[in-house]
Amino acid sequence: MWKYFVDATAEIIEEEGLENVTIRKVADKAGYNSATIYNYFSEVSHLLFFASMRCMQDYTNEVARYIERGKDPIEKYLLAWECFCQYSFKQPQIFHAVFIMDLGETPEALLENYYNFYPNDLINIPDDLKTILFQHSLTKRGRSMLEIALKEGYLTEGNVDAINEITLLIWQGMFTNLLNNRKSYDANQATAITMKYITEIVRNANLFDEQTKNKQ
Known part of the structure; x- marks a missing residue:
């Protein structure tokens, strides 16, 4: 029923x-x-x-393929965001209902309930990505991917939260504009603009970490 x-x-x-x-x-x-x-x-x-x-099944399947193309955790993080931008900007109302709308105090429980009813949605998803998909919070999702880069030495602890927060704010700005018809960009244009800024933030932080290591 x-x-x-x-x-x-x-x-x-x-x-x-x-x-x-x-x-x-x-x-x-x-x-x-x-x-x-x-x-x-x-x-x-x-x-x-x-x-x-x-x-959102097309997105769920596609994000796994996007991430596989990455050669290191930083590339995987950027590719994951590129895929998320592309699909969320194409279907803003759908992504708003899932990630932004007030669901009360049980969003993670709702996600778990959903996948209990539709387990086939996860058939082609790698186990490490499943862990991320079971998190409703975009902040936690981004943090999970950046922690991999942290563990492998691509970032320092001091940069992880800043990158995560700034990246999310950049996406939210563009997403809000599209959801409320404040911009006339199509999904490809909006993704290109958003990823330009996100990539700059991540790459500059990564470059700063490398320069700091070299001085030490």
Whole structure:
């Protein structure tokens, strides 16, 4: 029953856009009355979250392929962000429902619940990436990847949090502009601009670390 409602909502999102989802439409498509939905979802935002996750499967599969192209942790981090930018800028409402919308106090529990119902979404995902995907917080996701670079000596502890925070703020700025129709960039243009600044931040921090090591 739970999956009927999630899949029905995902179909409406695909056909009409997330902004056109209503409880009545979901109930009609699933073949039940509207009141039944609230027996399975305490908040409408949770239903939208689960349905939006269904619409993110292309991203989940693609990010693994992006990361595989990286030769070191820094490249992998940048490629992961490039993939995230490309898909989030192409589907801002979907990514807003998953990563930005207020879901209450249980976003990680919602993610775990989702993958319990849709385990096939993780079939082609490497184990180390699964750990990251089970984290709802973008701050924690970015930190997890940067910690690999830290452990392998590509960054120092003092730079990790700064890179993580600045990178996220750069993405949020562009994402907010696109979500609210403040910029007319397409996904490719927005990704190119965002990645230019993110790459500069990461590379400059990495260069600073290398120069510091050489002086020592």
